[in-house]
Amino acid sequence: MNPEQLSSTIVAALTALAESGRLTLPDGVPTTVAVERPRSKEHGDYATNVALQLGKKAGMNPRDFAQALAEELTAADGVAKVDVAGPGFLNITVEAGAQGQVATDVVAAGTSYGSSEAFAGEKINLEFVSANPTGPIHIGGVRWAAVGDALGRIFTMAGAQVTREYYFNDHGGQIDRFSGSLLAAAHGRPVPEDGYGGDYIEEIAKNVLVQRPDVLGLPDEEAQEVFREIGVDLMFAEIKQSLHDFGVDFDVYFHEDNLHKSGAVDKAVARLTELGNTYEQDGAIWLRTEKFGDDKDRVIIKSDGHGAYLSGDLAYYLDKRSRGFDRCFIMLGADHHGYVGRMMAMCAAFGDQPGVNLEILIGQMVNLVRDGQPLRMSKRAGTVVTIDDLVSAIGVDAARYALARYSSDSNIDLDLDLWATQSNDNPVFTVQYAHARVSSLLRNAADLGLAAEPHPELLTHEKEGVLLRALAEFPRVVASAADFRQPHRIARYLEELAGTYHRFYDNCRVLPMGDEEPNDLHRARLLLVDATRVVLANGLDLLGVSAPERM
Template identity: 80%
Template sequence: MTPEQLSTTLVHALTTLVERGDVTLPDGVPQAVTVERPKVREHGDYATNVALQLGKKAGMAPRDLAALLAKELESADGIGEVEIAGPGFLNIRVDAGSQGKVAADVVAAGAAYGRNDAFAGEKINLEFVSANPTGPLHIGGTRWAAVGDALGRVLEFSGAAVTREYYFNDHGAQIDRFSRSLLANARGRAVPEDGYGGDYIGEIAGQVLAQRPDAADLPDAEAQEVFREIGVNLMFDEIKQSMHDFGVDFDVYFHEDNLHKSGAVQKAIDRLTELGNVYEHDGALWLRTEQYGDDKDRVIVRSNGEPAYLSGDLAYYLDKRERGFDRCFIMLGADHHGYVARMMAMCAAFGDTPHVNLEIMIGQMVNLLSDGAPLRMSKRAGTVITLEDLVEAVGKDAARYALARYSTDSTIDIDLDLWAKASNENPVYYVQYAHARVASLLRNAADLGLSPDGADVSLLVHEKEGELLRALAELPRVVASAATLREPHRVARYLEDTAASYHRFYDNCRVLPMGDEEPNELHKARLLLVAATRTVIGNGLALLGVSAPERM
């Protein structure tokens, strides 16, 4: 019995009590009941505090409501024992046959196991990375590549229709600085003081000259435009290739420049004007953001007629909403923290709901350590550590797992020496090794002619079998929680716990017959549990964009 199935059983029990008149719930029976695994194994397989939550509403002492629920549950299919604890907690043990059925359900579902409908019907635009095409992808952007892609996978597994989008910043001062840096390099001059350094500038400048040998000899303005147009495209192609090699691809690459050329900015301003949220002052055009929670109103068109940076955000958000997205998620670095209030005010000014139609996630910094000391300089980029630096040091799988393993709220230190190790100290190796170990066992079983088909799951009564079964049953809940909280790191931590449960099971429960021993029904049941473990670990790793090796 999975937590979701037990939740349904609890809802049914409450419904029965209400219909029978034993319990009155003015707000009705909840659609779902929270079920958790108790911290102390002796307290049962699952626990719930639903009686504590509903006791006051029902006009009853929580223990009295718990007693009614316990009596109702004891006659339900799959429930072995129910115990009332403390002020009204319910500790529940499921019967062995019901618990073992989890293994059969997992194997039957295969690659679909873990899917849920928490976001069914929702159309989500997920924008992440969106690094300026002025240099290789740095380690902060790489974190968003790993986390953003994993979040997209988790949201899709939870029923959402997700469009991964990259906002291509090809308009503004940073692009001008980049093109001037390329031109200076091509002419053999020092990079401008506010320009970009690193070996890649020379590489890109050389590629521009390969396409346009005359570019450096053109008049300054014309030459800079050539280096801007060709150089930005070359740099962005490199970024896209780097992310593709990292296992991250986008559905949409949206060009900021198009917002200004297409009239989208003016369209957004017109919409906000109609809503009464724009006014003129000192020759500039202002958006009434203060009344929607920002610390002050914001300029959207300067007194010289030039659009302020926020004008592009207005047009881009409106464009997303008009493309039919219910929710717009944006992932930004820690240096954008002060930007959230004005973006939420902008959302409200359009008549939408902040933190619902628009949600902004802020990610903290990443530090790379080698020999206990932080790395500061890239071999190629000069001033920053890049995606390629990380992958070269530890490999794609370890890089993705390491970046997705932690809450984005926290700054993380990635020890390159640890993540490059082929040992159980390395978290991704530990999980992948569990999958490889399972795959090896299943191959050995096949060589012996053993199959889990028709296994009697009621035989899975060993303590370590039960622990592993409960772990496997948690995947759908973990995925739904990771999607709801926007925390794909929960999947990684779950996989590590599940791998640990498998190793303990394997060390205590012999799966294959030894010597001349004849295969029996318990071997088949345990083999089914092993196959289910393979499915769960494989599905979880896929959600993180990490491979599930058959051999290691």
């Protein structure tokens, strides 16, 4: 019996009590009841405070409410014992057979175990990374690559239809500075004062010359346009390749330049004007963002007729909504924190609901440490540590796991020496090793001709119970990771599960010894081992990390 099944059993017991008149619930019987694992096994397998929540509403002392519910639950299938504790807590012990059934359910579900319909029917646009095509992706963007892709996997498992989108910033002054830097490098001139440095600029400039050997004979203005057109494509192709090698691919690459060329900005301004949320002042068009919680109104069309920076955001958001997305997520770095207020005001100005139709997630800084010292720059990029630097230092799996393991709203220091080691101090090694160890045991069982079979009533050992309850928690962990937009919950759960499995294995012999004949307990435990393999693999897949069968 997993938490969801127990919740349904409690709801059924409440319904029976209400229908028989033994209690009255003015707001009706809840559709779900929260249950959790108690800290001490002495308090049973699960606990709930539903009597504290509903007792007063029912006009009863919560402990009396709990006692009535306990009597009804005790008669339910799969429930062995119910104790009332304190002011009205219910501690529930499930029958061994009902608890052991979890292993059978997990293996039967396979790769779908942990899925739900929580976000079923919702179209989600997940925009992340979106680094300017003026250089390799730096470590902040790499964090969003790991977290964003994991979040997309988690939303998909929760039933959503997810589109991963990269906003290609190919419009504006930064592209002019980039192309000017390429031109300077091709001529052997110093980097412009506001330009870009690093070995990659010289590499791209040389590659442009391969395609257009005549470019240096053109006037600078024409030559820079060539470097812009070819250089941006070359830089972005490199960015896409680095992300692909990192296990991150996007469904849509959206070009900012198209917004300004297609009339999308004019369309967005017209829509906001129709809604009464713009006005003209000093020759410019303003958006009434202060009306929707921003600290001041914002210019969207400047007095010279050109769009202000916010105009592209207006057009892009409206375009996403017109493509049918119910929820639009944007993942930004810590330096964009002040940007949130105006974006939420923009969402409201379109008549949408901030925090529902639009969510902005802010990621904090990542610091890399090697030999106890901060790693500050890349030899190739010149000023920042890049995605390729990180992967070459610790590998894709460790990099993705490390960046997704921490809450994205906290700063993290990644010790490259630790994450490169094959030891229990390295969290990703710990989890992957657990999967490899499980896989090895299953291979050994196959060599012995021993097959897993469901005998749930035999899984009565304390360590078996702890492992079964841990496996039963996985769907709730996935659901909470989706609800709170926190992939790190998956990683921390997997580390705990790995430890729980090792303790089970150390106390419960799975394979027969010597000439011992296999029995049903061996087969039941082997099914539990296979269930552990399923959950470890599913959890690692949600983080975009491999589940090796040998290490």
